[in-house]
Each structure stands twice: as structure tokens, then as C-alpha cells.
Amino acid sequence: MSRKESILKTAVSLFAQRGFSATPTSSIAKEAGVAEGLIFHYFRTKEDILLQVLKDMIETYLAGSKPLVEKCSTGLEAVKSLIDFHFQFSIDNSEALLVLLRDLPNSFLQEGGLSNEAIKHGLNGVIGLLEQSISRGKEDGTIKAEIPPRETAFLLHGMLSGVSRLQLLEPIQVPDLKDQVIDFCYRSIAKNSR
Numbered sequence: 087m088s089r090k091e092s093i094l095k096t097a098v099s100l101f102a103q104r105g106f107s108a109t110p111t112s113s114i115a116k117e118a119g120v121a122e123g124l125i126f127h128y129f130r131t132k133e134d135i136l137l138q139v140l141k142d143m144i145e146t147y148l149a150g151s152k153p154l155v156e157k158c159s160t161g162l163e164a165v166k167s168l169i170d171f172h173f174q175f176s177i178d179n180s181e182a183l184l185v186l187l188r189d190l191p192n193s194f195l196q197e198g199g200l201s202n203e204a205i206k207h208g209l210n211g212v213i214g215l216l217e218q219s220i221s222r223g224k225e226d227g228t229i230k231a232e233i234p235p236r237e238t239a240f241l242l243h244g245m246l247s248g249v250s251r252l253q254l255l256e257p258i259q260v261p262d263l264k265d266q267v268i269d270f271c272y273r274s275i276a277k278n279s280r
Contacts, residue, residue, distance in 0.1 A: 090128045093118050094142070097135045102181040106136060106189035136190065137201050143182055144208035147175055148215075155215055161223020162276055165242070166268055168216060172246045173264040176253065184254045213239045220275065229275050238275060245270075 087095070096118040100109045111132055115122040129135045151171050158164035176183060194201035216239035223229030249267060253260045 089118075089120055089124060093120060093125055093128060094135065094138060098139055098182050098185055101136075101185040101189060106132075106185060133191070133194075136185070137194070137204070139182055140186055140190070140194070140201060141204050143179060143186065144204055144211070146179070147208065148211045150175060151212070151215055155219055158219075160226050160228040161219045161221065162228035162272075164219035164222060165216065165229075165271060165275070168219060169242075169246065169264070169268055169271060172250070173267075176250045180254060183250060187251055187254055209243075213243055216242050223275070223277075228277055230277050233275050242271065 093114060097109070097114045100114055100117060104113075111125050112122050114135075115125055125135075129138065151168055154167040154171055155164045158167055195205065196202055213236070217235045220229055220233060220235040220238050224231055224233065224235065245267060249260075249263050253263075
């Protein structure tokens with residue numbers, strides 16, 4: 087692991103435990119075993135660390151989900167694979183997702199900023215994969231003909247994002263909802279729902 091990767095991993099862990107605002111770069115440096123100045127060699131500001139985490143998460147998500155869609159024999163199977171992937175990704179990256187969901191500043195969402203462009207790229211990628219899978223399912227007969235692909239992709243993404251938020255941010259224990267989400271989607275979009 088490179089020093090930059092070590093700094094990022096340490097920062098995510100500390101941000102998840104303490105919160106972004108409550109974690110000084112001196113703590114990140116101490117925990118990572120590097121000089122604080124090295125952090126600023128790789129990142130101009132602490133916010134740039136958060137931006138890198140965001141970009142890495144987007145790229146990892148898209149890189150992991152694209153091949154799944156290509157391997158599936160039907161559109162409906164591709165939608166299920168994307169849902170499965172989302173839940174596993176949320177488990178595998180729970181600390182980073184917690185940090186992004188809880189601590190991402192509103193300034194990152196402002197139009198024209200680098201983070202806004204990264205978020206749009208990620209959202210367009212995820213929505214695009216879902217939309218492509220739904221369209222494919224309509225063509226291969228596994229998804230109902232009347233389902234609008236783009237709107238349904240947004241609905242599915244919203245449901246998946248909402249469940250992830252519930253599981254990471256709620257003060258109560260939220261059950262594993264993956265099977266229920268898959269069942270709901272099948273009943274909603276499958277041509278021959280079970």
C-alpha cells in the first residue's frame with residue numbers, strides 16, 4: 087500500500103469514527119505514521135481527501151458493476167445483479183459510505199465544482215446501467231413492456247440509496263433488506279413476476 091493509500095484509508099477510518107469536522111489532519115498523520123506535511127503533499131486541503139474518497143468510491147462502484155451487467159443473459163438478471171452488487175458494495179465500503187453520506191459538505195454539490203462533476207458522473211453511470219438493463223429486459227421479454235426504463239432506473243436507484251442511508255445512518259438496527267428489495271423489484275418489473 088502506498089503512503090497516499092495509507093493516508094486515505096486512515097482518514098476514512100478516523101472520519102467514520104469521529105466525523106470529518108472533528109478529525110484534524112494531525113490525527114490522520116499520527117495514525118498513518120507519516121508527517122503531517124506529507125498529507126498536504128498529496129492533498130491541498132482536508133476537503134481534498136474527502137473528494138478523493140468520493141471519486142474512488144464512484145470509480146470502484148462503476149468498475150465493479152459494469153462487468154456484471156455484461157455477464158448476465160437477460161435484462162432482469164442484470165437488474166438483480168446490480169441490486170446484489172449494491173448491497174455487497176455497501177457492506178464492503180460501509181465506513182467510506184458513512185463518511186460520504188454523513189459528512190459530505192453541501193459545497194461539494196454546488197454546480198460547476200469538481201465534486202459536483204464527479205457526483206454527476208457517478209449518478210449518470212449508475213442510472214445508465216440500470217436503464218440499459220431495464221431496456222434490455224424489455225427487449226428480451228423478461229421485463230414488462232410498459233415499464234419506462236429511465237424513470238424506473240431512477241426509482242430503483244432511489245430505493246437502493248435510501249436503504250443504504252437507513253442502514254448506515256439510523257440510530258436503530260435496520261434489518262438486511264436485500265431479499266425484500268429484490269422481491270419487490272421482481273414483482274414490480276418482471277414480465278412473469280413470481
